[in-house]
């Protein structure tokens with residue numbers, strides 16, 4: 001009887017929790033359906049430290065143009081800050097990306113090699129200006145690449161000083177902020193920055209500051 005009671009109550013519990021699950025799954029599904037949100041929503045929920053050139057909401061892109069949610073077609077001079085240099089949604093590029101997503105989503109570089117990773121190196125090797133340039137280190141962003149090169153240079157030379165061009169942009173991570181001179185606002189109120197940097201002024205004869 002006890003067993004029968006338990007079985008019945010656990011069945012009804014299971015039924016109730018499965019109903020609750022399917023209700024919350026439906027609510028989640030409804031809220032995750034693609035729907036249009038405006039710039040005010042973005043401004044409210046995206047950290048204010050991340051500024052942008054415009055509050056336009058981009059809907060799609062094709063070649064050099066983007067279309068906005070309010071129906072405007074704009075020539076995209078920004079190129080995703082040098083990311084979409086082949087234009088938006090080139091069929092070959094998009095197809096290759098989609099194919100890769102259906103093959104292997106992520107082969108983390110500290111875990112193992114994977115074939116596209118090795119193929120990229122194979123294709124870059126003949127393009128290098130000198131055969132001694134045969135070792136690669138891929139990173140996600142320019143700032144990360146600069147950070148890695150500072151570490152590499154310091155390890156290889158045992159020296160600390162870094163020379164950069166006055167007015168240059170190197171990134172906004174802690175190491176690269178100390179090297180970035182295009183705008184000082186990037187490093188305002190977050191110091192101290194990485195020390196021992198020299199700034200070469202390419203626009204005048206006075207070389208160091």
Ligand SMILES: Cc1ncc(COP(=O)(O)O)c(C=O)c1O
Pocket residue numbers: 081141142143144169170171172
């Ligand atoms: C002026 C400028 N140039 C380039 C970049 C791209 O930086 P990264 O290559 O580190 O993503 C950014 C990104 O914030 C930027 O603000």
